[in-house]
Amino acid sequence: MTSTERTFTSVEICAGAGGQALGLHNALFRHLALIEIDSHAVETLRANVEGNEEWHGCMVKQADLTKLKPKDLRRELRLEPGDLDLLAGGVPCPPFSVAGKQLGRDDERDLFPIMLDLVDELEPKAVMIENVRGLLEPKEKFQGYREELLERLESMGYKKCYWTVLEAKDYGVPQLRPRAILVALKQEYIPYFSPTKPEERELCTVRAALDKSMAARFAEVDDPRAADTLKTWREKAMKGVAPTLVGGSKKHGGADLGPTRAKKAWAALGVCGLGVANDSLEMKRQESEDRDLFADAGPKLTVAQAAIIQGFPQSWKFKGKKTAAYRQVGNAFPPPVAQAVGQQIITALRAAKEAGVVPRVRQKRTTIGLQDSELLFKLTEISGPTVPIAADRSGDREGAAVG
Numbered sequence: 511m512t513s514t515e516r517t518f519t520s521v522e523i524c525a526g527a528g529g530q531a532l533g534l535h536n537a538l539f540r541h542l543a544l545i546e547i548d549s550h551a552v553e554t555l556r557a558n559v560e561g562n563e564e565w566h567g568c569m570v571k572q573a574d575l576t577k578l579k580p581k582d583l584r585r586e587l588r589l590e591p592g593d594l595d596l597l598a599g600g601v602p603c604p605p606f607s608v609a610g611k612q613l614g615r616d617d618e619r620d621l622f623p624i625m626l627d628l629v630d631e632l633e634p635k636a637v638m639i640e641n642v643r644g645l646l647e648p649k650e651k652f653q654g655y656r657e658e659l660l661e662r663l664e665s666m667g668y669k670k671c672y673w674t675v676l677e678a679k680d681y682g683v684p685q686l687r688p689r690a691i692l693v694a695l696k697q698e699y700i701p702y703f704s705p706t707k708p709e710e711r712e713l714c715t716v717r718a719a720l721d722k723s724m725a726a727r728f729a730e731v732d733d734p735r736a737a738d739t740l741k742t743w744r745e746k747a748m749k750g751v752a753p754t755l756v757g758g759s760k761k762h763g764g765a766d767l768g769p770t771r772a773k774k775a776w777a778a779l780g781v782c783g784l785g786v787a788n789d790s791l792e793m794k795r796q797e798s799e800d801r802d803l804f805a806d807a808g809p810k811l812t813v814a815q816a817a818i819i820q821g822f823p824q825s826w827k828f829k830g831k832k833t834a835a836y837r838q839v840g841n842a843f844p845p846p847v848a849q850a851v852g853q854q855i856i857t858a859l860r861a862a863k864e865a866g867v868v869p870r871v872r873q874k875r876t877t878i879g880l881q882d883s884e885l886l887f888k889l890t891e892i893s894g895p896t897v898p899i900a901a902d903r904s905g906d907r908e909g910a911a912v913g
Contacts, residue, residue, distance in 0.1 A: 516540030518856055521587065521632070523575060523599035523625065527554045527828060527838035529820065530600050530640060533848025537856055539596060541568040542587050545575070550830035551838050557827045575624050580631035589632060592871040595859055596852075597634040599625050600843050601641055626662050635869055636695045636855045637668060640843050643675050643688040660694075667872060668694040671703045676847055682711040683821040683844045684719040685752045691851055695858065698867050703858035708850035716779050717747035719818050724809065730790050731799050743808055746780030752819050757840025767811070782807035786816065786836045813839060821846045 516538050525531050525544040528551075535541060544559065546552050552572045559565040569587075584591070601621040622639075629637055645652055660670055671693040678687035695703055724743060728736040753775040756768040767776050767783030776783035787793065787802035787810035803809045811819070813828060813835045821844035828835040 518595040518859055519593075520596040520598060521545075521583075521594060521634075523597075523628065524601055524621065525551070525555060526600060527551050527842050528558060528826070529822065529842035529845050530598060530848040531555070532558075532822070532826065533843070533845035533850075534596070534598060534852040535565070536845065536849045537852030539852055539856065541565065542589075542594070543569045543571055543583075545571045545573050545578070545583075547572060547574050548838075550834045553829040554827065554835075554838055557829050575621055578624075580628045583628070584631050590871075591631070591633040592635075592869045594632050594634040596636045596638060596855060597625075597629055597632055598638040598848075599640070601625055601639060622659055626659065626666075629663070629668070630666055633666070633696075633869070633871055635699055635859060636693070637663070638851060638855065639692040640848075641690045641692075643690055646673065646675055646690045663694050667696050667870060669697050669700050670694050671700070671705050672707070674707060676707060676851070678821065678844045678847050679713060679751045680710040681708070681821075681844070681846045681850050682714050683751075683819075683846050684714045684716050685755060685819050685821075685844070687754050687820075687844060687847075689843065689847065691847075693851060693855065695855075696869055698870060699858055699862045702861040702865070702867075704854065708854055711846070711850075713751070715748060715750060716752050716781075716819070717744055720747065720811075720815055723812075723815055723818065723824075727790065727803065727809070727812070731803060733799060733804070735804055739804060739809070743780035746778065746808070749779060752776065752779060752781075755816060755820055755840040757837040757842075767816075773807075777807040780808040782810045785810055786832060787812045788832065789814070792832075816840065820844055 518539055520534055520539040520541050521543045522531050522534070522541065523545045525546040526548070528544070531541060531544050541559075544555050546555060549572065552570060555570045559568050559570055599621075625639060645656070656673070660673075663670070673690065673692040675688050676691050678685050678689070693703075721744065724747075725740060728740045753768060753772040756766075756772065766785050767773060767781070773783035782805040784805070784807070785801075788796060788798055789812055793799060793802050801810070813832060814824065816836060816839045817826065817828065818824065820839055820842050822839070822842070823845075828838055830838070
């Protein structure tokens with residue numbers, strides 16, 4: 511598809527390595543900006559977007575959202591309120607992850623209020639927010655907070671289309687990766703949106719996803735064990751989809767494929783989860799064939815193979831050294847899931863456009879009273895210094911079981 515066919519625009523915050531951006535791009539959104547704080551992820555975005563004609567006009571911006579003023583961003587993008595079609599973001603998950611303390615609004619990494627400040631300023635026709643399942647399940651845990659978020663969206667003229675858990679394996683991704691997806695549209699666009707989950711796709715197994723790349727890895731080594739090891743892996747990898755990939759945190763060691771439960775699930779699929787393999791050139795240089803291809807639990811995954819498990823095409827490049835690149839992959843939103851949701855949104859926007867719907871733009875207020883500040887989640891009560899917040903999804907350790 512060419513950029514001229516992309517008539518609906520998007521801005522994305524917490525873009526990470528581009529999983530959601532790529533999915534929305536494949537749904538035919540034209541990105542105006544991808545905003546991310548992590549330097550390695552920014553390098554990855556630039557490597558794939560800049561100079562790519564299909565992404566023409568997309569700005570990759572490295573920024574700390576806690577210091578980014580919504581009005582400054584709107585002016586930088588030369589947008590008037592209501593011009594933008596979609597504001598999307600995968601806000602950091604640790605405040606709501608079952609693997610963390612689940613502090614919710616009390617977690618300094620919670621960027622939901624900032625996301626809604628951007629909605630208030632940009633007034634996009636549609637909003638898409640992605641987070642971990644822990645924000646919705648169990649239902650009672652963050653119910654009050656969810657209600658406040660929806661109330662503020664409603665006060666700005668938006669209505670929830672759905673806020674539900676989508677499972678990556680239902681959309682052609684060979685991985686158990688449940689994500690909480692919120693889609694909200696301006697009231698005038700709601701009649702054109704089908705408020706059901708996107709249509710599911712055929713299951714893709716680990717073997718189907720990795721067979722070609724795994725065969726190529728074993729073909730590159732001159733070892734009598736290669737044929738039998740590949741055969742064993744193929745037999746095990748037919749069993750189903752992978753557990754949730756875990757990107758990990760910068761605060762903790764090197765990359766591996768998750769906690770103990772996940773490693774056992776990977777072993778059942780013929781994959782060693784104790785680390786990430788070197789690419790073929792580095793493996794030869796370090797003489798690491800035994801560690802990377804012939805471990806007792808099976809071969810380790812390369813960064814490129816982990817990206818395939820996450821739903822990325824092989825053409826997507828990840829920058830940084832092995833551990834930094836793997837963390838970007840493990841923390842990403844699977845592109846096929848974002849594409850499925852994006853296609854729903856575009857279908858609604860296109861139908862509304864054909865029907866002659868014009869977005870309503872609110873009259874902005876110049877002062878903020880006490881009730882307004884309470885609606886803004888009492889941000890003035892939050893104490894302590896402002897710190898840079900990266901889209902770190904280190905708490906994303908859910909669903910580590912073989913399907």
